[in-house]
Amino acid sequence: MRIVAQDVTFEHRVRLIGNKVEDVSEQVLVKRSAHGDERAFAVLVERYKSMVFSTAYKVLKDLSQSEDAAQDTFIKAYAALPGFKGQAKFSSWLYRICYNTCISILRKRRPEVELTEAMAQTIDGPAEEFRSRDIQTVIQQEVNRMPDDYRVVITLYHFDGMSYDEIAHLTHRPLGTVKAKIYRARVLLRERLLERVGWEELKEVMWK
Known part of the structure; x- marks a missing residue:
């Protein structure tokens, strides 16, 4: 991992740091990093890079963008x-820095959400209805139009099948x-979909 922040370059060189820095407590590492100790910060990067990338990927669902978000998180x-x-x-x-970074990326890309079996299983009505091209397109469009906070949680819950507890942990709320x-x-x-497709078309595939 290579991270560039301002005029400082952090190489993935934890192996060269030695046990003295690696064994220091997190509190001391944070304090040293705050005073510009890049070796101390490299240890923090090593400790948390997996967590940061995993968090980014859960929100973004894109490998390249998740890697960028992880790097931006450590830079910030x-x-x-x-x-x-x-x-x-x-x-x-x-x-929290990582999550906010991901939200900023989502706002820029306004992704097209794909329906999954996880979402189909959480609604009332046959999954076949959710595979309808017309209904799927309308739902994708309306999810993309939602405020970002709503769009993220409804995607995580209904599209990705995450539990309330998992989302609370992920979003730190x-x-x-x-x-x-x-x-x-x-x-x-549901209100927006009703305006576009009507109840008769929607009642078999939308939450009651």
Whole structure:
């Protein structure tokens, strides 16, 4: 992994750092990194690169963009570390940077969402109806038009089959907030779909 932040280049060189730095506590590593110690930050990158990439991929579902998001996350984290007060765990703080980075990418790309069996199994009505080209196209368009917060949670829940708890952990939000957002997203999506296709066409494939 190669990460460039401002004028500092972080090579994937943890193997060359030695046990003294690798064995230092996270709190000390964060403090050293905040003062410009790139070797300390390289250790933090090594410790959290898998978590950051995994988080990015769960949101973006794209290998290349997830790699870019992971790199951007560490670049932003390094730049912001002098202002990190330690009020939250470093991993939680880093996670939030990653999540916000992914949301920014989603806003730029406005992806076309593909229907999956996971979503088909969460609705009332035969999966065959959801394979209808016309209905699928309309749903894709309306999901893409939703506010980003709604679009992310409804995609994770209905399209990817993630649980409320998993989404709460991924988005670092209270469970009640996640449930409320998914409910509101479903209501909004149903209202918009009803305006376009009518109840008769929709009732067999939409949530009741």
